Amino acid sequence: MVKAYTQEYTYKHPWDRVTSASWKKFADAENKRTLSHILEVDTLNHKLDPSTGKLYTTRAITVHAPGPWFVRKIVRQDVCHCVESTVVDAQARSMQLTTNNISLEKFIEVEEKIRYDPHPENPNGWTLCRQETSIRIKPLSALASMAEKVEQRCAEKFVQNSAKGREVMERICKYLEAESKGISI
Amino acid sequence: MGIITDSQNKKKPSSSSTFPCAKLRDAYHNCFTRWYSEKFVKGQWDTEDCVSEWQKYKACLAEHLEDKQLSRFLEAEGNVNCTTTDGG
Numbered sequence: 001m002v003k004a005y006t007q008e009y010t011y012k013h014p015w016d017r018v019t020s021a022s023w024k025k026f027a028d029a030e031n032k033r034t035l036s037h038i039l040e041v042d043t044l045n046h047k048l049d050p051s052t053g054k055l056y057t058t059r060a061i062t063v064h065a066p067g068p069w070f071v072r073k074i075v076r077q078d079v080c081h082c083v084e085s086t087v088v089d090a091q092a093r094s095m096q097l098t099t100n101n102i103s104l105e106k107f108i109e110v111e112e113k114i115r116y117d118p119h120p121e122n123p124n125g126w127t128l129c130r131q132e133t134s135i136r137i138k139p140l141s142a143l144a145s146m147a148e149k150v151e152q153r154c155a156e157k158f159v160q161n162s163a164k165g166r167e168v169m170e171r172i173c174k175y176l177e178a179e180s181k182g183i184s185i
Numbered sequence: 186m187g188i189i190t191d192s193q194n195k196k197k198p199s200s201s202s203t204f205p206c207a208k209l210r211d212a213y214h215n216c217f218t219r220w221y222s223e224k225f226v227k228g229q230w231d232t233e234d235c236v237s238e239w240q241k242y243k244a245c246l247a248e249h250l251e252d253k254q255l256s257r258f259l260e261a262e263g264n265v266n267c268t269t270t271d272g273g
Binding site: 015016017019020023024027042043044045046048050053055058060081083088090102176 | 211214239259
């Protein structure tokens with residue numbers, strides 16, 4: 001039982017601005033209201049390879065995911081820890097983020113992959129974002145009989161949250177654009 | 186399910202184990218994002234800024250990160266072959 005979703009989105013902003021916005025996504029106070037399901041984001045590890053211009057980062061993301069009552073009854077917790085690994089290649093201009101849950105992994109595995117690349121139609125002006133989400137409910141888990149329903153709800157939640165994420169990204173990009181032009185908004 | 190409409194629910198973080206590090210985290214994060222957008226993406230990737238901010242923040246995390254699954258990632262850093270000079 002695996003559900004996979006692919007979404008594509010074009011940001012009409014250059015790659016360096018969009019990836020800068022991605023780093024700011026969870027930090028700014030205004031976005032914290034929109035992305036209220038994100039409780040904590042901590043950088044656990046980072047490494048720069050100065051010879052190739054590659055930056056590797058590992059972050060912990062704590063998500064508030066209360067879920068339906070029957071899930072809460074089984075898992076007995078309403079926060080979920082995820083680990084996000086990011087590779088940015090400054091030379092090739094690519095950013096790849098992979099996020100996996102590390103809690104509740106006995107019940108469910110969620111993997112989200114996001115890539116930001118210069119848009120082939122306008123590489124210096126636009127950025128293409130490709131997002132793949134796969135959700136797998138573990139067979140034989142206590143949730144197996146309700147798995148179908150849980151998967152559906154999970155998927156809905158991910159789609160809603162990625163829409164919220166895009167909204168925040170657009171807002172930060174606009175802000176960064178104004179900043180780079182010396183306009184205060 | 187109240188995903189979108191939970192703006193009225195002022196929920197408090199139920200586990201904020203790294204909260205004591207919030208100030209150090211913000212200092213590091215602000216420094217990092219500035220370095221990223223002003224230097225790294227503009228081709229100046231040979232040196233890394235924010236080394237002292239990172240060291241302070243990491244030391245705080247090592248002390249307060251209670252979740253064992255997460256601290257594994259923090260400890261793993263010792264094994265990473267870091268080529269930058271951090272004067273550690």
